[in-house]
Amino acid sequence: xxxxxxxxxxxxxxxxxxxxxxxxxxxxxxxxxxxxxxxxxxxxxxxxxxxxxxxxxxxxxxxxxxxxxxxxxxxxxxxxxxxxxxxxxxxxxxxxxxxxxxxxxxxxxxxxxxxxxxxxxxxxxxxxxxxxxxxxxxxxxxxxxxxxxxxxxxxxxxxxxxxxxxxxxxxxxxxxx
Numbered sequence: 040x041x042x043x044x045x046x047x048x049x050x051x052x053x054x055x056x057x058x059x060x061x062x063x064x065x066x067x068x069x070x071x072x073x074x075x076x077x078x079x080x081x082x083x084x085x086x087x088x089x090x091x092x093x094x095x096x097x098x099x100x101x102x103x104x105x106x107x108x109x110x111x112x113x114x115x116x117x118x119x120x121x122x123x124x125x126x127x128x129x130x131x132x133x134x135x136x137x138x139x140x141x142x143x144x145x146x147x148x149x150x151x152x153x154x155x156x157x158x159x160x161x162x163x164x165x166x167x168x169x170x171x172x173x174x175x176x177x178x179x180x181x182x183x184x185x186x187x188x189x190x191x192x193x194x195x196x197x198x199x200x201x202x203x204x205x206x207x208x209x210x211x212x213x214x215x216x
Contacts, residue, residue: 042157043073043157043158043159044076044107044156044157044158044159045071045113045114045158045159045161046107046158046159046160046161046179046180047161048069048115048161048179048180049161049179049180049181050161050163050177050178050179050180050181050182052067052069052163054182055067055069055163055165055177055179055182058163058177058182059163059165059175059177062165062175062177062184063165063167063173063175064165064166064167064175065166065167065168066165066166066168067163067164067165067166068117068118068163068164069115069116069117069118069161069162069163069164069179070117070118070119070120070161070162070163070164070176070192071114071117071118071119071120071159071160071161071162072120072122072159072160072162072188072191072192072195073093073119073120073121073122073123073157073158073159073160074091074092074093074100074122074157074158074160075091075092075093075122075125075126075155075156075157075158076089076090076091076102076107076155076156076158077089077090077092077126077131077150077151077153077155077156078090078150078151078153079101079148079149079150079151080148080149080151081147081148081149082149084151086151087103087104087148088101088102088103088104088148089101089102089104089107090131090134090150091160092126092130092131092134093122093123093124093125093126093191094122094123094124094125094126094127094130095122095123095190095191096122096126096130096134096187096188096190096191097187097190098134098187099134099187100185100187107156107158114159114161117161118164118195118196118199119159120191120192120195120196120199121195122191122195125154125155125157126155128150131150131155132150160178160179160180161178161179161180162176162177162178162179162185162188162192163176163177163178163179164176164192165177174189174192174193176188176189176192
């Protein structure tokens with residue numbers, strides 16, 4: 040697996056808990072979501088913004104700024120959910136088109152030809168109890184809700200649960216022999 044950059048978490052647990060309570064969540068936990076950062080800028084220039092995405096995302100995140108935020112060594116405590124493969128060039132073009140349509144203006148920027156960089160995005164997961172459990176995801180950088188990451192998080196949680204179940208079943212089989 041590729042080494043991933045790790046974006047520094049800016050929102051602490053108390054602030055995240057307050058934000059998630061405002062959104063209806065009764066519990067929260069830290070998480071790290073593996074995404075890919077692709078530079079956006081003028082042709083043959085350096086990045087002026089970053090398109091944060093994965094191959095199976097319907098909508099990307101747009102981070103404005105020439106540099107990715109400060110990096111830390113590795114993710115601290117929390118769930119690590121990998122989004123999988125990097126986006127294809129077709130997916131990048133579709134996601135960038137979506138961003139330009141969502142905020143119409145004259146865009147001279149384009150997706151740069153450099154390969155996407157893998158990184159860990161800090162997030163907070165909030166849970167709403169009721170007839171059905173609901174999930175809210177907020178950014179560990181800004182505290183803003185990130186509904187576009189919900190499919191990745193749900194898939195990652197399901198895979199983690201299946202791995203845990205398989206490990207428990209293997210252990211049980213070894214103990215019964």
